[in-house]
Amino acid sequence: MPQILAVLILCAMMALFVWGRLRYDVVAMIALLASLLAGTVKPEEAFRGFSDDIVIIVGSALVVSAGISRSGVIEAVMRRMLGRLRTLRWQLLVLVGSVTGLSALVKNIGALAMLMPAALKMARRSGHSPSAYLMPMAFGSLLGGLITLVGTSPNIIVSRVREQMTGQPFTMFDYAPVGLGLSLVGLVFLLFAHRLLPRDRRATASLSEAVNISDYHTEATVPEGAGIVGMTVGEYLSAVDGEVAVTGLIRGGARRAVTLPDTVIEMGDTLLLRGEPNALERAVTKLGMELTRQDAGAEEGLPADKIGVIEAVIAPASLLVGQTVGRIALFDQHGVNLIAISRAGHRMTQRLSRTVLAAGDVLLVQGPIELLPERMRVLGLLPLAERHIRLGGVRKQLLPVLILAVAMAATAAGLVPVAVAFFAAAVLMILTGAISAEAAYEAIEWPILIMLGALIPVSEALQKTGVTDLLGAWLSQAATGLPVWGAVTLILVTAMAVTPFLNNAATVLVMAPIAATFADQLGYRPDAFLMAVAVGAGCDFLTPIGHQCNTLVMGPGGYRFGDYARLGAPLSALVVLTGVPLILLVWPV
Numbered sequence: 001m002p003q004i005l006a007v008l009i010l011c012a013m014m015a016l017f018v019w020g021r022l023r024y025d026v027v028a029m030i031a032l033l034a035s036l037l038a039g040t041v042k043p044e045e046a047f048r049g050f051s052d053d054i055v056i057i058v059g060s061a062l063v064v065s066a067g068i069s070r071s072g073v074i075e076a077v078m079r080r081m082l083g084r085l086r087t088l089r090w091q092l093l094v095l096v097g098s099v100t101g102l103s104a105l106v107k108n109i110g111a112l113a114m115l116m117p118a119a120l121k122m123a124r125r126s127g128h129s130p131s132a133y134l135m136p137m138a139f140g141s142l143l144g145g146l147i148t149l150v151g152t153s154p155n156i157i158v159s160r161v162r163e164q165m166t167g168q169p170f171t172m173f174d175y176a177p178v179g180l181g182l183s184l185v186g187l188v189f190l191l192f193a194h195r196l197l198p199r200d201r202r203a204t205a206s207l208s209e210a211v212n213i214s215d216y217h218t219e220a221t222v223p224e225g226a227g228i229v230g231m232t233v234g235e236y237l238s239a240v241d242g243e244v245a246v247t248g249l250i251r252g253g254a255r256r257a258v259t260l261p262d263t264v265i266e267m268g269d270t271l272l273l274r275g276e277p278n279a280l281e282r283a284v285t286k287l288g289m290e291l292t293r294q295d296a297g298a299e300e301g302l303p304a305d306k307i308g309v310i311e312a313v314i315a316p317a318s319l320l321v322g323q324t325v326g327r328i329a330l331f332d333q334h335g336v337n338l339i340a341i342s343r344a345g346h347r348m349t350q351r352l353s354r355t356v357l358a359a360g361d362v363l364l365v366q367g368p369i370e371l372l373p374e375r376m377r378v379l380g381l382l383p384l385a386e387r388h389i390r391l392g393g394v395r396k397q398l399l400p401v402l403i404l405a406v407a408m409a410a411t412a413a414g415l416v417p418v419a420v421a422f423f424a425a426a427v428l429m430i431l432t433g434a435i436s437a438e439a440a441y442e443a444i445e446w447p448i449l450i451m452l453g454a455l456i457p458v459s460e461a462l463q464k465t466g467v468t469d470l471l472g473a474w475l476s477q478a479a480t481g482l483p484v485w486g487a488v489t490l491i492l493v494t495a496m497a498v499t500p501f502l503n504n505a506a507t508v509l510v511m512a513p514i515a516a517t518f519a520d521q522l523g524y525r526p527d528a529f530l531m532a533v534a535v536g537a538g539c540d541f542l543t544p545i546g547h548q549c550n551t552l553v554m555g556p557g558g559y560r561f562g563d564y565a566r567l568g569a570p571l572s573a574l575v576v577l578t579g580v581p582l583i584l585l586v587w588p589v
Contacts, residue, residue, distance in 0.1 A: 002465040005038040010462065010510065017502045024503045025447035028454035040461040049456030050449075053419040054156050058452065059444050060422035061150045064407070065106035066443035067400040067429035069114055088128055092191050095119050095133055096140040100183050103144025104151045105404060109548045112141045113315075113382045120384055120556065131197055134553035135567055136190040139541055141549050143186045146538050147179035148172055148408070149418060153448065154508040154537040156418075158530045161512040165526050172412040177586045178531060178579065185578045189571060196566045197559075216364065217247070218280055218291065218340035219352055222269045226288035234261030240283040244275030280340065291339055308369040309339065310376070311384045313555050316359040316548040317445060318380025326353030334375050336367035343555065360544070360555035377442070384556055400434040452505060459509040463517075472517030479522065484589050487522060488532050489580050491515045495536025496572060504537040504547065511537070524589035531583050539575050541568030 013031040016022055022030075035041035049055070085091045095115060102111035119137060123130040145152035149159060149172045163169035222228055228236055233246050249263065250270035265271070271289070273280055284291055314320055320328060330338050341355060342362040362384065367375060376383065407425035411418045429435050435443070462468050479487045491511075499507045511533045516526040540547045542565050544554045550564060 002038075002040050003467055003470065006035075006040045006462055006465045006467045007470075009034050009038060009040065009458070010467070013458075014502065014510075017506065023447060024506060025450040025454070028451040028458075028506070031458050032454040035458050035461050040465055041457045045457055045460075047453070047457075050453035052160070052453070052456050053417070054153075054160055054456070055449050055452050056419040057150065057156050057422055058153050059449055060419070060426040062107060062444050063426035063429055063435065063440045064400075064404055064422060065110045066439065067426075067434040068106045068404060069110045070435055070439075071398070071400045073398060073401060085122075086126070088126065088132065088194075089191055091122050091126065091128075092133065092136060092194065093187070095122070096136050096187055096190050099137045100140040100144035100187060103141040104147035104179070105408075108141035108145045108152065109315075109552060111144070112138060112549050112552060116382070116553070116556065117384060129558075131557040131559060131563075132194050134557035135197060135550075135559060135563070136194050138547075138549040138553045139190060139568065139571060140183070140187065142538060142540065142547060143179070143183040145179075146182055146535060147176050149175060149411075150408075150422065151175070151179070152538050153452070153505045155534050157452075157505060157508040158512050158534040161508075161516060162526065162530050165516045165520075170530075171414070172408055172418065175531075175534065178535065178582045181582045182535065182575055182579055185574060186571060189574055190567075193567060193570065196570070197563060198566075216276065216280060216340040216342045216362075217272070217274050217352070217355075218284075218364075219250075219270050219272050220284045220289040220291050222265060222267055222271070223288065223290055224267050226267070228265050228287040228289060229267050231265050231287075232261060233263045233265065236265060236287070237261070240279075240286060243279035244273050244283040246271055247274050248272035291337075308372055309364055309366045310372055312363055312365055312376055312381035313384055313552065314357060314359050314361045314363065315380045315382050316551045317447075318359065320357045320379055320381075321359050323357055324353065325355050325357065328357075330365075330379075334367075334379060335371065336365050336375055336379075339364040339366050359548075359551045360553075362555045377439075382552070399432050400429060403428050403432070403434070448503075448505065451503065452509075455506060455509045459513060462510070463513050468513045468517045469521075471514045472521050475514070475518045476521040479518075484524065484528075485580050485584060487518075487524070488528050488583060489576060491518065491529050492532035492536045492576060492579060492583075495533045496539055496576070497536075499537050499540045500543050504540065507537045508533055519589070525587075527587040528583050528589050531587055532579070535575065535579050535583070539572060541571050543568075 009031055012034070013027060016027045016030065017024065032041065032046060036043065036046055081094055085094060095118065099108075099111050099115050102114070105111075115137065116134065119133040120130050122128075123133060146155070149155050149170060155170070155175055159170040159174075228239075231239070233249075237244075237246065249265075249272070251266065251268070273283060275283065283289075325338055325341075330336050338352065340363070341352065341357075343358070343360075363381065365372070365376070365381065403425050407421040410416050411421045415421075416424075426440065430437050430440055475490070479490055482490070495507060495511050495515075498511065502510075512530055515529040515533045519526040519529040540550070544550045544559065544561060544564055553559065
């Protein structure tokens with residue numbers, strides 16, 4: 001009976017993950033509660049997962065990663081390097097190679113966010129589309145996470161499972177031979193395969209310096225005395241040389257679709273406009289219109305030169321995701337104005353106030369220059385312009401890099417456990433001023449930690465009730481007659497297939513014990529199979545929603561959903577074809 005209940009809870013949990021209506025941490029809490037009610041998890045063991053080393057390591061690594069991000073060292077080095085590169089292939093080599101290497105040391109989405117502005121500026125200088133750079137960089141960041149223990153949270157979980165099975169965890173650089181091999185193969189592939197991406201994708205690098213998105217959406221009101229009063233829509237479009245499109249008109253609180261050029265514009269109307277940022281600015285100011293709520297400077301008594309406009313992408317973890325523009329009241333609550341929105345592959349016709357924001361949307365945000373970086377950080381916005389003003393007001397310093405290097409060296413040498421080393425590194429980041437205590441708490445992805453703490457006892461319940469033995473037996477029957485490379489391939493492909501639907505950490509919590517049992521029943525050592533789970537869970541290249549890095553580049557790169565598979569499917573096949581021999585070479589069974 002406990003076995004049946006554990007299987008039912010597992011199936012229900014996976015169904016909720018796939019459904020996607022509930023956050024993954026909420027699903028994990030539901031699974032833990034159901035396990036308690038079913039008796040598969042004892043009350044005294046229910047919250048033991050929150051004190052597990054995994055939670056400490058992941059939380060500490062996030063703080064250390066944020067400290068490195070705020071140091072400014074990486075951006076300074078990249079500016080010098082990229083200024084000397086002229087061809088697309090060399091630019092890709094440096095950008096993708098850098099984000100891959102950096103992702104082995106810090107959180108991959110942080111590494112990608114640090115280097116995206118450099119890539120977008122390079123796109124403007126060279127005349128290439130940013131889409132040629134951003135998806136290869138996102139995929140490189142995922143491959144880079146495979147190189148070290150702290151490169152991605154699935155590696156930490158796999159190490160813990162190995163310790164439970166054999167008494168010896170994977171160490172800091174045990175992942176490096178396989179991870180470096182796959183990263184090198186992936187880098188070579190991406191240098192040439194970027195041609196698989198459509199060449200007509202449009203994106204942006206900055207508001208005034210970079211390649212402009214052609215479909216920003218904004219709205220402007222017609223005040224008394226404006227030159228546009230009495231003009232028809234057709235006359236207005238002629239006056240602004242057709243640089244923008246009028247997609248709608250609001251009059252008396254009611255929206256009117258603009259289908260005829262002879263629609264007369266009246267005082268008090270609000271026009272919904274679409275176009276490039278500079279074109280929108282000219283179209284609004286030329287005839288005396290006013291952007292909606294463009295009043296941050298006046299409200300705070302600041303002169304015009306103290307007010308700035310910055311272009312930013314909504315990060316997957318932003319508090320803006322799923323909120324309507326009107327509901328969040330950006331100006332009233334945060335002192336910034338939303339001027340315009342761009343969404344890859346969509347032409348919006350709704351009013352800004354009714355638009356539901358999504359991860360990957362690109363926003364034009366206006367506010368006090370001195371406060372914009374801090375307010376963007378709070379909102380979960382990442383700048384697309386080169387960061388002359390960096391989030392958090394960082395200082396250039398080598399100390400955070402030195403702290404990270406010492407922590408990694410101490411764990412690699414076996415002087416201290418990983419949890420102790422990275423916890424100490426996180427504390428030192430705060431004490432040395434590399435990151436403030438408030439920013440450190442905000443850098444920690446609490447939903448991930450909650451999910452880990454809740455799912456650890458659920459995962460252990462699967463083992464204790466014999467479910468992992470049962471599933472391992474089914475897999476071993478399916479693998480009957482397969483050579484060892486076929487069995488490893490089966491595990492790697494299964495993990496790779498499941499990850500787009502589950503969080504990658506959740507995939508490993510479920511798959512790693514099953515893979516270890518599967519190996520045991522086939523008479524093999526578990527190392528190669530656990531490594532296959534880690535690789536499969538870390539390589540989600542097929543969708544923009546499977547991993548935060550993929551989501552982050554969708555808007556700035558102008559990608560559509562299907563673009564990911566065009567580049568990601570052959571890369572996934574290459575990972576399988578290269579990864580299995582590498583795993584078996586490094587970890588013989």
